[in-house]
Amino acid sequence: MASEKLYLYPIWIRIWHWMNAILFITLLVTGVSMQYSNPENPLLISFERSVELHNLCGILISLNYLLFIIGNLLTSNGKQYKMKTKGLLTRIFNQSVYYLFGMFKKQDAPYPISAENKFNPMQRFIYSTAMYVGFPIIIASGTAMLFPEIIIPQIFGFSGLLITAIVHVIIGFILSLFLFIHLYVCTIGSSISSNFKSMITGWH
Amino acid sequence: MNLSNFKHIILIVSFLCTVSLGFGQETNEKNQSGNDKNQKCLKCHGNHTFKYMNEDFGLEIKEAMCNNRFIDTIAFAQSNHGMFKCTDCHSPEYESFPHAGNLRMGLMYACNDCHGGDPEYAKFHFDEIEEAFYESMHYNRAPDAFNCWSCHNPHSYKTQASKGGKISETVTYDNNICLKCHADISQFELLTERENINILKTHDWLPNQELHFKNVRCIECHTQLNDSLLISHVVMPKENAIRECTKCHSENSRLMASLYKYKSMESRKSNGFINAVIINESYVIGANRNKYLNILSVIIFGLVLSGIFIHTLFRIFKRK
Numbered sequence: 001m002a003s004e005k006l007y008l009y010p011i012w013i014r015i016w017h018w019m020n021a022i023l024f025i026t027l028l029v030t031g032v033s034m035q036y037s038n039p040e041n042p043l044l045i046s047f048e049r050s051v052e053l054h055n056l057c058g059i060l061i062s063l064n065y066l067l068f069i070i071g072n073l074l075t076s077n078g079k080q081y082k083m084k085t086k087g088l089l090t091r092i093f094n095q096s097v098y099y100l101f102g103m104f105k106k107q108d109a110p111y112p113i114s115a116e117n118k119f120n121p122m123q124r125f126i127y128s129t130a131m132y133v134g135f136p137i138i139i140a141s142g143t144a145m146l147f148p149e150i151i152i153p154q155i156f157g158f159s160g161l162l163i164t165a166i167v168h169v170i171i172g173f174i175l176s177l178f179l180f181i182h183l184y185v186c187t188i189g190s191s192i193s194s195n196f197k198s199m200i201t202g203w204h
Numbered sequence: 205m206n207l208s209n210f211k212h213i214i215l216i217v218s219f220l221c222t223v224s225l226g227f228g229q230e231t232n233e234k235n236q237s238g239n240d241k242n243q244k245c246l247k248c249h250g251n252h253t254f255k256y257m258n259e260d261f262g263l264e265i266k267e268a269m270c271n272n273r274f275i276d277t278i279a280f281a282q283s284n285h286g287m288f289k290c291t292d293c294h295s296p297e298y299e300s301f302p303h304a305g306n307l308r309m310g311l312m313y314a315c316n317d318c319h320g321g322d323p324e325y326a327k328f329h330f331d332e333i334e335e336a337f338y339e340s341m342h343y344n345r346a347p348d349a350f351n352c353w354s355c356h357n358p359h360s361y362k363t364q365a366s367k368g369g370k371i372s373e374t375v376t377y378d379n380n381i382c383l384k385c386h387a388d389i390s391q392f393e394l395l396t397e398r399e400n401i402n403i404l405k406t407h408d409w410l411p412n413q414e415l416h417f418k419n420v421r422c423i424e425c426h427t428q429l430n431d432s433l434l435i436s437h438v439v440m441p442k443e444n445a446i447r448e449c450t451k452c453h454s455e456n457s458r459l460m461a462s463l464y465k466y467k468s469m470e471s472r473k474s475n476g477f478i479n480a481v482i483i484n485e486s487y488v489i490g491a492n493r494n495k496y497l498n499i500l501s502v503i504i505f506g507l508v509l510s511g512i513f514i515h516t517l518f519r520i521f522k523r524k
Binding site for chain 1 (some may be wrong): 366374411412414415416448449450453454455483486489490493494497501504505508509512515516518522
């Protein structure tokens with residue numbers, strides 16, 4: 001079974017995924033450049049260029065997110081993000097134990113990849129949270145900051161703009177952590193590059 | 205009701221009427237004395253129209269008051285100069301009507317004619333303001349025409365509006381001073397030969413232009429910073445105006461030395477925020493950061509990278 005090739009990633013998912021990757025990395029770099037803007041730091045992109053790029057990529061990633069939502073509604077890919085709450089913690093725990101100990105003892109993965117289960121339980125939980133909780137919040141707060149006049153001026157005595165900005169930055173930070181972990185976990189395959197190749201060819 | 209009770213009621217009512225009328229009289233007298241001194245001038249200059257008697261023909265003439273001769277009486281009463289008589293600054297000869305034509309040739313007082321060298325006003329730094337003004341491009345482009353009153357209306361000027369209250373009100377107040385000429389060609393052409401003014405077009409490079417115009421004063425980018433003055437008066441030529449975003453959008457935000465200077469001197473409430481006084485009323489990307497969130501994010505990020513590094517090492521050592 002393990003040697004049998006699976007076609008896991010149809011073309012629309014691959015296009016969406018790589019668009020999302022390019023836009024997200026650009027947003028991350030420009031976001032950090034704005035938040036820590038300093039004319040003397042050559043590692044950062046200039047503030048004005050960052051603003052332009054961040055605004056453009058923010059709009060594009062929101063449109064790309066619509067593609068993801070529509071694709072998931074119209075195809076069976078949406079099922080990959082659904083999970084049963086019963087036994088969820090146990091499944092995540094089992095997968096964690098595998099990553100921390102099992103894989104070093106050459107044990108078999110507790111939840112092997114199949115066409116019905118592209119993600120292991122930990123991936124399923126994290127991807128679902130990122131895509132259905134993190135993304136909507138960061139898109140909503142980003143849209144509000146793009147049109148600050150729609151933000152409520154004061155929320156419980158605090159500036160509405162400040163709260164929106166802090167929410168945007170915190171979710172952006174969490175999603176960027178997700179990106180680093182995601183990139184690393186993708187190197188855990190039959191070879192370091194196999195999962196990356198899968199997202200190019202569609203075949204796992 | 206018997207006669208005795210009726211007499212008592214009459215007495216009480218009479219007493220109350222006398223007392224209340226007395227108080228009213230006192231208040232009215234105060235207002236009266238305030239208004240009285242300028243009543244003669246404001247009767248015409250406080251209205252958009254005025255009447256006078258053409259005695260040659262026995263006609264009562266009603267005319268429109270020129271806009272730049274009109275005085276907003278309420279704004280004047282509330283202004284820093286509201287306690288003065290008109291003739292404290294203007295020639296007493298104006299008291300006769302029609303005003304003599306040569307009165308117009310007299311030079312107006314400038315701020316330092318009254319405030320210069322006066323220790324009572326030293327805290328306002330009038331002398332330094334005057335020096336800065338002489339360096340400004342406004343003065344240097346039109347030395348004969350430009351004076352204090354070109355920007356500061358002596359009949360409505362309020363110091364408090366510049367340094368107290370809400371920042372948004374200060375921004376509106378101060379920007380209106382600039383826009384009086386820079387958004388009105390009829391005022392603009394009094395001081396320059398240039399015919400085109402379109403500040404929307406000249407600022408089209410500015411992202412979120414409307415937001416900047418509402419929340420930032422023109423002088424933030426168009427004047428030289430001054431350490432001792434609350435508001436710099438060295439208005440620079442447009443070529444020297446600030447165009448670098450990071451002058452404001454950075455930890456060393458210029459706004460802390462200009463728009464928020466007074467607030468930052470008054471209070472430096474922190475709650476972990478860098479440039480905390482700005483976020484009391486607004487939020488400036490790059491200028492507002494929270495040191496606790498910064499430290500937390502570095503720790504979390506460091507832990508994640510360490511975890512990845514350690515896991516990688518295990519993968520390398522357990523490869524066989």
